[in-house]
């Protein structure tokens with residue numbers, strides 16, 4: 765977890781690839797849902813385009829269904845879920861009933877000005893979803909994805925106005941989730957104001973340390 769623009773998606777993708785487990789990113793799931801022609805898609809578009817969260821009941825059902833797919837039974841990296849205390853509670857309740865556990869929550873931290881600069885420079889591949897930045901994580905060729913050659917574009921929910929709103933919503937609704945995991949000893953903060961590889965090494969060191977073995 766961490767504020768928008770802190771590098772969750774990039775770190776989650778690398779970690780999941782290294783561990784051989786899927787990334788479950790509710791933001792990516794909602795970006796697919798919003799393209800459909802349904803009342804749910806209309807609701808999701810409205811929330812995303814305002815920089816607000818999708819209602820808990822929709823989000824919880826979608827995320828928990830995904831975590832029950834066979835590929836996620838042996839482990840997963842969550843990205844962008846849970847983002848509210850009711851979501852975190854629902855996840856613990858469901859997992860408690862199934863003898864599964866969220867062992868480790870990584871909180872990526874960076875100063876506000878770094879986050880704003882990253883959000884402004886963020887470009888995402890329309891084909892494979894990989895995120896790039898104008899800074900340390902820039903693509904080799906401007907506008908083109910290093911991995912699949914897809915075209916890079918700004919996310920539709922990332923106008924400067926929406927970005928400011930998303931940061932505010934994060935402070936109001938998601939910062940309490942960090943406190944929730946801190947209370948149960950599962951929260952581990954990592955300094956994300958460094959090169960992508962350094963942040964990734966710290967996360968892996970954390971996961972392989974005694975801090976996380978249940």
Ligand code: AMP
Pocket residue numbers: 768790791792794811812815816817818819823843844845846847848851921930
């Ligand atoms: P992300 O790609 O994780 O930044 O998510 C993009 C947008 O999808 C968010 O601004 C929300 O509108 C919606 N979204 C993603 N995850 C959640 C969540 N766990 N709870 C509510 N809304 C979410």
